[in-house]
Amino acid sequence: MSEQNLFINGNWVAGEGELFKSINPSRDEVIWEAKAATDEQVDAAVMAARAAFVEWADKSFEERLAICKRFAELLEENKQKFAHIIAEETGKPVWETLTEVAAMIGKVAISERAYHERTGTVENAMPGAKAFVRHKPHGVVAVYGPYNFPGHLPNGHIVPSLLAGNTVIFKPSEMTPKVAEFTVKMWEKAGLPNGVLNLVQGLVDTGKALSAHPQIDGLFFTGSSNTGHVLHKLFAGRPDKILALEMGGNNPLIVKDVADIDAAVHDIVQSAFVTSGQRCTCARRLFIEKSAQGDAILKRLIEVTENIQVGDYEADPQPFMGAMISAKAASDMVKAQNDLIDAGAKVLLKMLQKDHNLGFVTPGILDVTNVTEMPDIEHFGPLLKIYRYTDLDAAIAEANNTKYGLSAGILCDSEDTYRYFFKRIRAGIVNWNKPITGASSAAPFGGIGASGNHRASAYYAADYCAYPVASVEAEHVSLPEKLAPGLKF
Numbered sequence: 001m002s003e004q005n006l007f008i009n010g011n012w013v014a015g016e017g018e019l020f021k022s023i024n025p026s027r028d029e030v031i032w033e034a035k036a037a038t039d040e041q042v043d044a045a046v047m048a049a050r051a052a053f054v055e056w057a058d059k060s061f062e063e064r065l066a067i068c069k070r071f072a073e074l075l076e077e078n079k080q081k082f083a084h085i086i087a088e089e090t091g092k093p094v095w096e097t098l099t100e101v102a103a104m105i106g107k108v109a110i111s112e113r114a115y116h117e118r119t120g121t122v123e124n125a126m127p128g129a130k131a132f133v134r135h136k137p138h139g140v141v142a143v144y145g146p147y148n149f150p151g152h153l154p155n156g157h158i159v160p161s162l163l164a165g166n167t168v169i170f171k172p173s174e175m176t177p178k179v180a181e182f183t184v185k186m187w188e189k190a191g192l193p194n195g196v197l198n199l200v201q202g203l204v205d206t207g208k209a210l211s212a213h214p215q216i217d218g219l220f221f222t223g224s225s226n227t228g229h230v231l232h233k234l235f236a237g238r239p240d241k242i243l244a245l246e247m248g249g250n251n252p253l254i255v256k257d258v259a260d261i262d263a264a265v266h267d268i269v270q271s272a273f274v275t276s277g278q279r280c281t282c283a284r285r286l287f288i289e290k291s292a293q294g295d296a297i298l299k300r301l302i303e304v305t306e307n308i309q310v311g312d313y314e315a316d317p318q319p320f321m322g323a324m325i326s327a328k329a330a331s332d333m334v335k336a337q338n339d340l341i342d343a344g345a346k347v348l349l350k351m352l353q354k355d356h357n358l359g360f361v362t363p364g365i366l367d368v369t370n371v372t373e374m375p376d377i378e379h380f381g382p383l384l385k386i387y388r389y390t391d392l393d394a395a396i397a398e399a400n401n402t403k404y405g406l407s408a409g410i411l412c413d414s415e416d417t418y419r420y421f422f423k424r425i426r427a428g429i430v431n432w433n434k435p436i437t438g439a440s441s442a443a444p445f446g447g448i449g450a451s452g453n454h455r456a457s458a459y460y461a462a463d464y465c466a467y468p469v470a471s472v473e474a475e476h477v478s479l480p481e482k483l484a485p486g487l488k489f
């Protein structure tokens with residue numbers, strides 16, 4: 001039981017709202033239980049961030065960076081422990097959660113570089129003066145995180161926000177409060193001044209109270225498209241607030257003429273089933289040619305997928321896939337599969353949830369080529385939909401037939417085919433002969449359409465964490481050499 005679960009103005013305090021729990025989805029055990037933040041506690045957190053802002057923004061960049069570097073060192077020292085907490089709360093195997101902690105550590109150096117390269121100071125000479133472009137923090141920002149990368153993805157907003165001089169209120173996913181608590185304890189230990197980072201835990205009501213708070217200057221969100229759209233509506237008519245949205249996708253992957261079938265199948269599996277399909281970048285739709293080679297790829301894909309190891313996060317040897325975030329998420333995914341089957345999808349490999357109290361499902365593959373009414377929704381789990389095609393243009397058109405636009409890829413040996421595809425496909429991440437998951441934090445990250453609002457996370461996060469200020473400056477006022485017509489001095 002975690003009683004003092006909120007971090008407000010440098011103090012750990014108990015929530016006074018509704019009781020909520022975090023359940024280990026691999027073992028059906030309660031691992032965290034506490035009360036949500038009330039509206040008054042959300043208000044206290046926002047006002048603490050407001051009070052801390054001027055002093056934090058006034059510190060030198062080097063002072064702020066030193067604390068972020070200490071945070072990264074603490075993560076390094078505690079990486080085994082932290083990886084186990086992420087694994088126990090999300091179901092992801094430890095091999096994978098160790099990479100999540102590594103991405104969090106790497107974020108500090110990447111954000112330092114991005115701060116200078118994207119939001120540095122530019123000075124230009126001009127007659128009798130100098131012109132500058134500098135950047136200033138927005139002020140108090142709210143950061144919302146998803147459950148699938150409960151450490152890495154909010155960290156991708158928090159680190160650049162703090163480096164730029166903003167103060168933060170962090171609202172993690174209600175599915176992953178324990179990871180959030182550990183993260184904030186590392187920041188506390190790293191020496192952040194009181195009020196600079198505040199943690200409010202809770203359900204949707206806590207999220208609503210924070211997003212509606214008049215004293216936030218911005219909201220940086222990674223999560224579902226549904227919630228992102230709710231927030232977008234809430235911020236409509238508020239050009240004074242900055243809203244950065246990173247949402248989901250209905251991501252396509254096309255296969256066309258490859259020599260190495262096993263290599264192609266590897267990249268498909270890595271794209272569709274890593275993290276039990278719970279990555280925003282996962283391939284949801286796979287386009288395979290109607291040809292002998294297409295048949296061979298599909299046959300091999302089914303064989304390899306049938307043999308994917310699914311198991312407990314600590315199992316030795318480690319499984320490829322762990323549990324989904326909850327038993328409910330797993331049964332919802334099976335239901336989504338059944339709905340598609342009812343709509344005419346052909347089962348190639350049936351997804352199964354053997355124990356309804358746990359989050360484990362085996363990966364599923366459906367042929368949806370003949371389904372006439374395919375919903376354009378993100379199936380956030382290990383369910384891959386196959387489209388058989390005869391014409392590449394038609395496959396690309398269908399790949400683009402989505403309101404989303406996060407990631408896309410093609411597996412093909414011809415560079416010309418890739419260039420052709422690249423020009424026509426609509427997505428923020430476009431890969432060639434590589435999985436479409438595993439997007440690097442060192443590159444801009446995010447999508448177009450319903451996947452986000454173009455302020456991509458990762459490397460370009462620096463852009464939305466500070467605003468540019470243009471200045472023309474001279475040490476003294478002086479009369480211009482040439483006066484405007486009609487003026488006499």
Ligand SMILES: NC(=O)c1ccc[n+]([C@@H]2O[C@H](COP(=O)([O-])OP(=O)(O)OC[C@H]3O[C@@H](n4cnc5c(N)ncnc54)[C@H](O)[C@@H]3O)[C@@H](O)[C@H]2O)c1
Binds near residue numbers: 171174203446451
């Ligand atoms: N594009 C990306 O960068 C990216 C990365 C990871 C995950 N995702 C997406 O995230 C989703 C999974 O995460 P999730 O289910 O935790 O997302 P979610 O939208 O359910 O929750 C995200 C956060 O929003 C809060 N929230 C929910 N409803 C709210 C409301 N009405 N008002 C204010 N706050 C509210 C939640 O409490 C949580 O803190 C998937 O759709 C996935 O594609 C996107």
Ligand SMILES: O=CCC[C@H](NC(=O)CCC(=O)O)C(=O)O
Binds near residue numbers: 149281440442
């Ligand atoms: O749900 C979002 C997936 C993000 C994920 N990105 C990473 O793993 C980044 C790792 C790094 O920073 O190098 C993905 O794209 O799969």
